Amino acid sequence: MRFEEKLAFICELDKLKSIIRANRLHDGSRRENTAEHSWHLATALLALADEPALNIDLLKALKIALIHDIVEIDAGDTYFFDTKAAADKAEREERAAQRIFGLLGQPLAREFHQLWHELEEGKSAEARVVRALDRILPFLSHMANHGMVWAEKGMSRELLLSRMTDLKALPPLWQYFTEAVDRAVAEGWLAKR
């Protein structure tokens, strides 16, 4: 493919900086966008790369982390606990993947599309670790700003515990989480149920 087409894809990526998530920065000052979240995810993965429990192909996991939310350029961000918006999420995101990865030409378009599907399916070791980090990052920010988004959304310990089981892919992460969630309740940042 021509080099200019790759530059067009790189320019298209800029739009992810304007996709706003429910999540806030740790200092609570503003909501986070999906581009900076994606950097945080990929770099967190680097920081955990030498964990004994983390037996993965790091390059593949980084690719998944970097592209995992590009579909949001067209499909928007779907809040993880919003079951109504989740109904047509798969269809919206599949259309977005076709268009945006399609800008790249083959074989990269196919590779990116497959990596993105791999995350959605969540079966490979790489997909499971990226999902676990994708869950813990918002949790870390909620802890840091004393549950600003939990208060907005009426979140509870009970609901969190039932939806965060992806964290078990990395046992020390699950252990940290179960202790922290109890602390959040004790501090009054999170409702019990």
Added chain:
Amino acid sequence: MRFEEKLAFICELDKLKSIIRANRLHDGSRRENTAEHSWHLATALLALADEPALNIDLLKALKIALIHDIVEIDAGDTYFFDTKAAADKAEREERAAQRIFGLLGQPLAREFHQLWHELEEGKSAEARVVRALDRILPFLSHMANHGMVWAEKGMSRELLLSRMTDLKALPPLWQYFTEAVDRAVAEGWLAKR
């Protein structure tokens, strides 16, 4: 090292989302922060991964791209064409690297520190490609918003051509640049000298 120390490093990373660069989003709506810029850089690298001229260790290049500006958490962003601020940049950034990478413990702290130095030295193939992309991304945004930042900074074609030679690491990038810079002058987005 204890898992909680890694989580502390991951939390520290959040601050890079509040470091503001001179550069603007393509749509001109606001200035860009360093976290989202770092994602853009790493993902642009993925998009170019199959370029024939790009004979690099992709995993290493991605690591460099992801961590290349973390020192700005302490040292702030130094505008590439600001020669005054550049005077004590190296010292400010070295101190920052010691503190921030140091949060991680060994061997990761040493690895990150070395990768960051490798970029600053710009000798390895990976460092040269990351630098080339780090130069072209702001240029792409200036082209997209018709030189908003060029006008602010009084930038000229002459100065740009003299400072953008890093792009030669990727010949099709240099070719795109020399053509685009002439177009920017013709359109009146950029002064000739």
